[in-house]
Amino acid sequence: MTTITSTITGKNYIGNKLSSNGNKTHKTFNPQLNKENDCDFYEATTEEVNEAVALAQSAFLEYKNYSGVQKASFLNAIADGILDLGDELIQTYMSESGLPEGRAIGERGRTVFQLRMFAELVANGSWANATIDTEVPDRQPMPKPDLRKINIPLGPVVVFGASNFPLAYSTAGGDTASALAAGCPVIVKSHPMHLGTGELIASAIINAAQQTGMPNGVFSNLNSTGIEVGQQLVTHPKIKAVGFTGSINGGRALFNLAANREEPIPVFAEMGSINPVIITPTAIVNRAEEIATTYAGSITLGTGQFCTNPGLLLTIENEQLDSFIKDLGEKTTAIAPQCMLHPNIKKGYLANKTSVTAQEGVTVVSEISNDQTTNNYAPTQIATISGADFIKNSKTHLEVFGPFSLVVRCKNEQELIEIIQQLEGQLTGTIIAEDTDYKNLTDIISALQNRVGRIIFNGVPTGVEVTSAMTHGGPYPASSDSRFSAVGISSIDRWVRPFSFQDFPNELLPEELKNNNPLQILRSVNGNFTKEEIN
Numbered sequence: 001m002t003t004i005t006s007t008i009t010g011k012n013y014i015g016n017k018l019s020s021n022g023n024k025t026h027k028t029f030n031p032q033l034n035k036e037n038d039c040d041f042y043e044a045t046t047e048e049v050n051e052a053v054a055l056a057q058s059a060f061l062e063y064k065n066y067s068g069v070q071k072a073s074f075l076n077a078i079a080d081g082i083l084d085l086g087d088e089l090i091q092t093y094m095s096e097s098g099l100p101e102g103r104a105i106g107e108r109g110r111t112v113f114q115l116r117m118f119a120e121l122v123a124n125g126s127w128a129n130a131t132i133d134t135e136v137p138d139r140q141p142m143p144k145p146d147l148r149k150i151n152i153p154l155g156p157v158v159v160f161g162a163s164n165f166p167l168a169y170s171t172a173g174g175d176t177a178s179a180l181a182a183g184c185p186v187i188v189k190s191h192p193m194h195l196g197t198g199e200l201i202a203s204a205i206i207n208a209a210q211q212t213g214m215p216n217g218v219f220s221n222l223n224s225t226g227i228e229v230g231q232q233l234v235t236h237p238k239i240k241a242v243g244f245t246g247s248i249n250g251g252r253a254l255f256n257l258a259a260n261r262e263e264p265i266p267v268f269a270e271m272g273s274i275n276p277v278i279i280t281p282t283a284i285v286n287r288a289e290e291i292a293t294t295y296a297g298s299i300t301l302g303t304g305q306f307c308t309n310p311g312l313l314l315t316i317e318n319e320q321l322d323s324f325i326k327d328l329g330e331k332t333t334a335i336a337p338q339c340m341l342h343p344n345i346k347k348g349y350l351a352n353k354t355s356v357t358a359q360e361g362v363t364v365v366s367e368i369s370n371d372q373t374t375n376n377y378a379p380t381q382i383a384t385i386s387g388a389d390f391i392k393n394s395k396t397h398l399e400v401f402g403p404f405s406l407v408v409r410c411k412n413e414q415e416l417i418e419i420i421q422q423l424e425g426q427l428t429g430t431i432i433a434e435d436t437d438y439k440n441l442t443d444i445i446s447a448l449q450n451r452v453g454r455i456i457f458n459g460v461p462t463g464v465e466v467t468s469a470m471t472h473g474g475p476y477p478a479s480s481d482s483r484f485s486a487v488g489i490s491s492i493d494r495w496v497r498p499f500s501f502q503d504f505p506n507e508l509l510p511e512e513l514k515n516n517n518p519l520q521i522l523r524s525v526n527g528n529f530t531k532e533e534i535n
Contacts, residue, residue, distance in 0.1 A: 008092070010041040010195075012048055013202045013221040015055040016210065021045045026225045028195050031098030031339050031375040041195040044222040049232045055217025056156035056185040057238040062215045064153050064183045067511075068122040068519075071181060074212045075119035078172055079112040081204030089200050093166050096194040098339035098375065103302070104167075111167040114174050114466055118181035121489055127151075128496075130512040130523040134534060135503070145503050148513040151496035153183035154266075155240030158233045160254075161191030161198060162245035163341055164305045170194070171201035171221060174466075174487055175243030175268075182495035184241070185218045189233060192225040193342050227253075234258055234267075241495055244269040245307070245486065248399075248477045255480050268494045269480040270473060272399040273427040274311035275461045276420065276452075278444055281318035282434045288324045291432060295405070296331035298460040300380055303338040304403035305345070308428055308461040311400055313407045314416055325407050329366030329382040332403070337368060340402065343375050349402035353381055356406060359396050361389030365407070382407065387415040397424060413440070420447040425475025425482065428454045428461040451475060453482065 010025070011018040020042035027036040044052075082089070093104040121127050128151045136144035157179040161170035168174065176186045190198035202221035209218050222229055234242055234257045242258060244251050244267060251269030258267045279291060298310050313328075315321060340346040357364055365382040380403040387410035390396050396406065410416040420429075429452035433441060448455050453474030464472050464487050472487035473479035479486065484494050506515050512523070515534040522529055 008039050008196045008199050010039050010199070010223075012042060012044045012052075012223055013199075013206055013219070014048055014052045015059075015217040015220055016206055019048055019051075021048055026192060026195070026223070028096045028193060029342055030095045031342055032094075034375050037095055037196065039196060041199075041223045043224055043226075044229050046232060049222065049229060049236070052187050052217070052220035052222060053156065053233070053236045053238045056187055056220065057217075059185045059215040059217035060153070060155050063185055063218050066183065066214075068125050070212070071183065072119035072123040074208055074214050074218075075115045075122075075177065075181060077208035077212050078205050079115040079119075081208050082108065082112055082115075082172060082201060085200050085204060089197065092196045092200060093194070096197055097166055097341055099302070099341075107165060107167040110466065111172055114168070114177045115172065117466065117489065118177045118492065121492070122181045124521060125512045125519045126521040126523075127489070127492060128512050129498075130521065132513060132523060132525045132534065134526060147500055147502050148504065148509060149498055149500045150510060150512055151182075151493075152499045154495055154497055155184060156238055157184045157186050157241045157243060157495055158230075158239050159186055159188045159243040160230065160246065161188060161194070163191055163193050163345065164302075164307070165245070166191070166194040166197045167201070169245045171198045172205055174491055175245070176205075176219075178492040179241075179243065179495045180218070182492050184495045187220045187222065187233060187239075189230050190221055190223055192223075195223050198223075230254070231257060235261055237261070237263065240265055242267040242269075243486075243494070244271075246271065248272040251480060252477070266494070267480055268484060268486065270307065270427075270486045271477045271479065272424075273307055273474070273478045274397065274399050274423075275308055275426055275428045275430070276312045276314055276423060276448075277310045277430040277432065277461070278416065278420075278448075279313060279315040279432040280434065280437045281316050281321075282437050283432045284315060284318060284320050284324050286434055288320055289327060292324060292328040292331050294460060296328060296335060298462045299332055299382075299405045300335045300338070300403045301462050303340050304349075304380075305341055305401060306462050308464060309401075310430065310461055311405055312397075313405055314410060314419060315407070316410045316412060316416060321409065325365055325382070325384055328407070332382050332405075333366045333368050333380050335380065337380070340375055345401065346375055349400060349404070350379070352398055352400040353379075353402065353404045356396055356398050356400060356404075357381070357383050359385075359389075359393055361385050361393070362396065362406070380404070384409060387411055387419055391415070391419060391422060413443070417443055417447045420444070420451055423451050425478040426452045427472065427474045427478045428452055428456060430456040430459065430461050432458055453478060453485070
């Protein structure tokens with residue numbers, strides 16, 4: 001067994017092997033210091049891509065049959081390995097993202113929690129949804145066969161690392177953890193902004209695979225700065241699914257590539273969202289300052305670099321609206337500027353907010369106007385527009401990835417609901433309301449349900465709890481398939497398909513479907529959930 005060190009080499013992991021066959025290299029960038037980091041990272045070659053996929057396919061033939069207990073051991077070992085990376089991981093994370101130490105530690109904790117959550121899930125085979133309909137040989141006019149259904153893994157999965165979450169949505173993040181839990185080998189296309197962080201995590205995964213006896217190729221990590229490696233992976237005939245977190249343009253491009261293959265495959269992409277927040281006039285009258293303070297914090301949290309950032313506030317004209325908007329602007333721009341992830345992220349932010357504020361009817365309420373030359377400066381901005389102008393100009397719906405929010409002044413509830421109905425699909429919607437508003441919220445809730453994956457009541461959208469009841473997805477373009485969540489236990493459903501055995505001998509059935517229920521899991525038997533044996 002090869003011992004993998006946690007030293008950053010700049011190489012690709014092709015299964016258990018470090019590889020650097022190409023001559024194209026790339027350095028990551030320290031946004032706090034506004035300069036490149038030292039290490040050179042080697043771009044994966046076509047040959048390395050093909051080798052990683054071949055290993056993944058070979059590993060799949062073995063790994064798909066591993067028990068839940070074996071996979072749980074692997075996932076827990078990955079979690080242990082990430083913790084063992086210690087301060088080197090935290091410092092590397094900070095040097096490649098510009099994010100503070102507290103955020104790094106918190107995101108590491110979430111990553112470890114997700115791995116352990118899926119370990120616990122698959123250790124108990126109930127997640128596979130074993131469903132049994134026993135035979136009825138004397139049924140007329142024809143006998144009923146014995147049918148037994150279970151979820152089985154799709155095959156090798158490609159995961160694209162996310163720019164704004166170097167840990168929780170990247171190398172060992174939710175996509176990777178859930179795919180490995182399902183029985184699918186994973187090839188990660190590491191995000192070019194945090195290749196060092198990715199390599200450290202990859203080393204922990206490879207070590208865990210070797211320690212727990214996983215087949216070589218169950219995991220690979222490839223470096224890439226352009227689109228070529230990603231295209232090669234998505235179009236490779238042995239790849240069976242893709243996980244992506246990022247921009248609408250990037251996610252849609254991958255979706256189109258996958259759909260145009262000879263054998264189309266699913267792309268589970270979590271993409272753009274402006275996360276509308278509806279604030280009732282009553283709420284503004286009763287607690288304007290509290291709401292302004294809360295949302296100033298939410299808009300600027302993490303420099304606005306969250307997919308759940310509240311980029312759109314909707315309310316109805318009232319006598320206190322002007323002062324509320326003014327106060328929100330002042331409170332938001334009073335928060336100290338923070339570092340953005342990368343100069344390219346900042347460049348996109350400046351371009352998109354300029355595009356929105358240049359539209360007819362948009363008025364800038366407040367803006368920080370000091371030096372914009374360094375990446376430490378993220379110019380926060382609040383703007384406003386009438387409901388009528390917002391409705392007639394879809395360019396005002398643009399996602400501005402950063403500390404920006406547009407306040408829409410609706411003339412009445414009918415116009416507000418019309419705006420919600422015309423919005424593109426979103427990850428979240430939020431309602432800020434008082435008890436006395438409840439009787440008037442039915443139509444608003446109904447309209448939001450058709451446009452979002454989750455509705456928050458009297459809270460902020462920034463924050464995605466990792467639980468079995470969480471939905472992190474929504475109608476397009478929030479995600480490419482609104483039937484699935486990218487977060488929580490149910491996210492494992494993306495990497496499996498239903499499979500039925502008909503009239504099989506008990507000895508040849510998987511453990512989850514055998515008559516004596518050796519795993520003692522909850523199963524649906526003839527329409528009833530039970531752990532009982534089948535006689």
